[in-house]
Amino acid sequence: MSVTLQFRPDWPYAGGLVIESLARDGVYRSDFGGPEMLPQLSEMADASGFDDLDECVEAHVHSGVVIERDVEAVVLDPCFRDTAVEAAAARLGCAVEWHPGFRVATDGLDPGYRGQEYVDLARSLGDVLTPDLLGDAARSGDYDPQSVKRVWHYLARFGRAESGSL
Template sequence: MADASGLDHLDEAVEARVHGGVQVDRDVTALALDPCFAGSQVAEAAAALGCEVRYHPGFRLSTARLDPSYRGRQYVQLAQELAPVLTPDVIGDAARSGKYDLQVLKRVWHYLARFGRDDAGTGR
């Protein structure tokens, strides 16, 4: 049914609910982090949780040639304002700054999530 919706997978809702407590050292096998967090406070905090910490291949995307037809010119402009190369920590820093609407940053994240796996740089 999801494939038949015609929506971009990033526009479909994904929700998980946990009823009751979660104990990380008991209930979590591993936490996957983007490599941009290696050696950071995020990695230190993750290591203290009591589960294995793994790194996935990472999300990186050059903002120089993003295609505005995917989400819109305003999101491309914001991505370029944030950094020449988007990574999850760049978007997280922007979210915590309080300067940007979180729904707007979500659309910038969509560029990174959709096109940032091999850093082809095209945003197409």
């Protein structure tokens, strides 16, 4: 059986990038923490009132994911080609594959989805949202991490590229 774990490879973790931690340690660690976070995360999801991007748990990993033993491939967004993320992924010892990508123009974002403050933040970051742009924002320390996550929801929900469109 194959399982897909989605993560943000260029977001900050332990003084570097999540993908660098994977390459260095050979182990996946959820960016939500371990089992000790489950009660808090469940309470937040139950109280949110938002859509499935807030309320679903895509995967709950109860034990470590060992890259060498458990991973067939890491699949990256094309915005990470020729970057530190791709270089770190190449050190994982598994295949590196590419999906069609995510990008969304900020001028068409609907404030009714997450709120005007997140549309304003998205527009302050650039004309087009991409995963690497949001990773830059997350690492900068200039923005509330939850606010960047809300902007990421716009990208995840409305920015899926069609095969061959990038």
